Amino acid sequence: MSNPSVEPVAVKWWGWGLESKTYPLDDKPQFWPYLLKTLRLAELRECPRVTYEQVRLPAPRLDGRTLARLKRVAGVANVSTQKRDRLTHSLGKSYLDLLSLRRGIIRSPPDAVVYPEDEGEVAELLDFAQANRISVVPFAGGSSVVGGVEPARRRGFKGAITLDLRAMNHVVDVDPVSLTATVETGISGPELEEALNRKGFTLAHFPQSFQFSALGGWIATRSAGQVSTKYGKIEDMVESLTLVSPSGRLETRAVPASASGPELKQLLIGSEGTLGVITKAKLRIKRLPEVRKYEGLMFKSFRDGINAIRETMQSGLIPAMMRLSDPYETEVSLVLASEPRRLTEKVTRKFGLWMLERLGYASPRACMMILGVEGDAASAKAERQVAVRACKRNGAFAIGSAAGRTWLNERFELPYLRDILLDHCILVDTLETATTWNRLETLHGAVKSSIEDALAGMGASGVAFAHVSHAYPDGASLYFTIIAPQVKGREAQQWLRMKKAATNCIMRNGGTLSHHHGIGKDHAPWIRQELGADGLDVLRAVKRQLDPKGIMNPGKLLESS
């Protein structure tokens, strides 16, 4: 890495993704009117963001001597105290983060950003940080939406550095017999898939953040990809990993399964940088799918769709994806569908929607599912058969592969829409959980109400809608999107009130604090409730063992800041 402080592509410091890209709304003429009606707004406000030049960062705290020594450890070119580096490592991509960035209010940037080149350097940097009372944030893609990468300003620390792992992006080894790949954790989603695809393989891990997130972050947060239903979450894909902690180095044994005591690997996956830096992993890869078929199905109710997923998951044959939108999200999806250009298509579509309504698949109860199968021809065919049969048994109407194609094409695009909404003073956030089938519908209704009530309590007519995405034989995840007009001057409080209401509701109704976003700073106040006091004490004991001076990502996961 010759000059790591130059971004390889121009990514937004103030929002999601590429500077050059936005979410296309020109071909969706229904969108703005629908939004205004839904949020009961007469017109849209404008909330412009500050310019890069207007952003002011607190001065770096590391003194010249410490900085010089840091540069000796990591190499001069690999240590940056430049504004852009500090700014782009100061926050993640949560709604609160974007609020701060767009206003240019950066409370706690790292004092320096360091780009280590290998595991040995990471170990030396941790030694250095520990000896000098400097806190350390491991940083891969930086796409956390739960406050996972913001450095903490803590008394007792001389400063905070962020270790950006992007230079550690090598595929060390691919084993085509065991179907494993040993990979450094700074590798980004696209870099990893390209390297594997060239050899005929895939990891098949596609979180919505895929284009701007990296392996290390996925592992540190127990990430889930869009086809996790078939391929598992990242914790299922890691055969073994290496963690460099302030106390030493752990490398778990690279075997398919073991009974050699507790599974240490699962203690390190999800550690969110609080125990050390995950530097390398051996991943379970797959051959590129022969077949990939995505299609749409309509259900008369959310319950019918849920039953179809449950019955499929309990049948023994698991499709790649069964993504079921609730009635409200279904409506939004239709609004966000591009207007066909040709008249014949327009007519066909209009007729199709009319037909669906006549058949009983109508708002406000109808729900859309995207069903996807992929893999070997034989397995994909068998999996599709079982899933389609379960859907039909539950009254589904097949709407064909166009809906599937659209979803595939746009699956990484929605975060761009958030930036547009923020420009217009709209709160937009997502949150997610998982629970067992017997609680799923109740949890869905309760969380939706809790969010909408909390927003209404502050005078904003917001809405929450959701989809079931990652499914298991015993339950599934629920992914909520929240949209509301911002309460001017109290934007952060508005969010916090909504977040508290939703999270308390999730905890009360047997959900998990997070299915795949992680804990970070935002969920930390509830972690004791999730793990129990004794469970939290166990994790803290592990933390004391691996990070006795508490330099690793303080304020996250195990403690509120």
Place this chain on the structure above:
Amino acid sequence: MSNPSVEPVAVKWWGWGLESKTYPLDDKPQFWPYLLKTLRLAELRECPRVTYEQVRLPAPRLDGRTLARLKRVAGVANVSTQKRDRLTHSLGKSYLDLLSLRRGIIRSPPDAVVYPEDEGEVAELLDFAQANRISVVPFAGGSSVVGGVEPARRRGFKGAITLDLRAMNHVVDVDPVSLTATVETGISGPELEEALNRKGFTLAHFPQSFQFSALGGWIATRSAGQVSTKYGKIEDMVESLTLVSPSGRLETRAVPASASGPELKQLLIGSEGTLGVITKAKLRIKRLPEVRKYEGLMFKSFRDGINAIRETMQSGLIPAMMRLSDPYETEVSLVLASEPRRLTEKVTRKFGLWMLERLGYASPRACMMILGVEGDAASAKAERQVAVRACKRNGAFAIGSAAGRTWLNERFELPYLRDILLDHCILVDTLETATTWNRLETLHGAVKSSIEDALAGMGASGVAFAHVSHAYPDGASLYFTIIAPQVKGREAQQWLRMKKAATNCIMRNGGTLSHHHGIGKDHAPWIRQELGADGLDVLRAVKRQLDPKGIMNPGKLLESS
């Protein structure tokens, strides 16, 4: 439990299973001649065991006052210091254990056996034990083959008690929607399956010890059942669990998946009683299979069979079982097949074997596989199709369902044969490991040689043979059986030398110390090598947190005794 010290059925204190049962050899006329030839013995010796009356146990160490207080905690009827209770809880079922039992040499029985009736009592007992410096062994089925349940005689302890959980055998709740069952961990394999079967469900966890092992032991040792290839190991079946430790009580959240930090559950599964007592678990159950089809296939070589399993596992559709015997085990299986009674069957079989030989499926290279599929009709059919296709591609010859039926009928019987062999002074042991596909064949050959060389080094012409049983997309387990004439007067040393050679070889060749037997006392000397020094330190930190006085199953897993 009115009188727990009376065994509900008469099980052997000196060997495996029921007093009333043995392994039938009358219809296997080839067995003894084959064994003599293989072990190069002119004739069999006799090694009779002592009678129950001849067994002498060390006197219980708990003084009258302590014992009286213990009885106040657990109830008088639930505390036993009787010889039979102490004897049957003194050791597990390993070869070394059986050597000791058969000679009546019991070095370290528990001073008392306690039968708690609920979780609250377990907590009180741990408090009592901690306050009185008494060590505690949690005991479910007691079928450990790695020295997992033998109490340690340690300085600093007043005595040792064993908590036998058999009275905690209730199915608390079955959720037919989420397909989960909440169960106390003292429940035995048959009790659990009967309760679930009555409602149309199964756990589908069938270790060879099934009839005489229990849920708590399965979870504490990361047990694998015979159909784990499809249904997973026990760690995959546990949705959540409760652990009572000397420091408190941990209950993990009952959700299908989570990103709420590291997975604590996987730290408790496999803890082998060293962190506390696993009292309850919520299990992922399945509907009873509609279809169950087991059949035999012959391969021209071990490599062909391995490739067939690997290709199947990497196809995406997973059968219940693909159990591949190496050439030697294949030979033994044929020798252990019952002689048909009717002449026509005798002729048919003889012709079949002749045909196989003519077709190239002949000793000493041919290998037998039992392929099993089960589940819904549709999934079983698809899974069988993919597996059979992979087998045929690798030159398999289908020998039909008789072999499958035989295997199903006899799958819990082989441990009975061990007792017969011990009567005739034959060392018989099993050990197992797992590794990635790229190392599997090398590991198999190396371990086999290391065992046979170690045995030969002591002048015994022993043999080791193996099967691949539990398979994964990235690798598989190897399960070895070892048979040799005992070296008279040095039986334990002979075993230890063999065990050391095999285990060192496994560690050198990238295997895991254990795939499903666990660590116990026997593998503890290698645990540092398996987990790394820093990994072991982490587990010890967890142990200090949950069991600060070290009363829980000392000498196992984390430390050599």
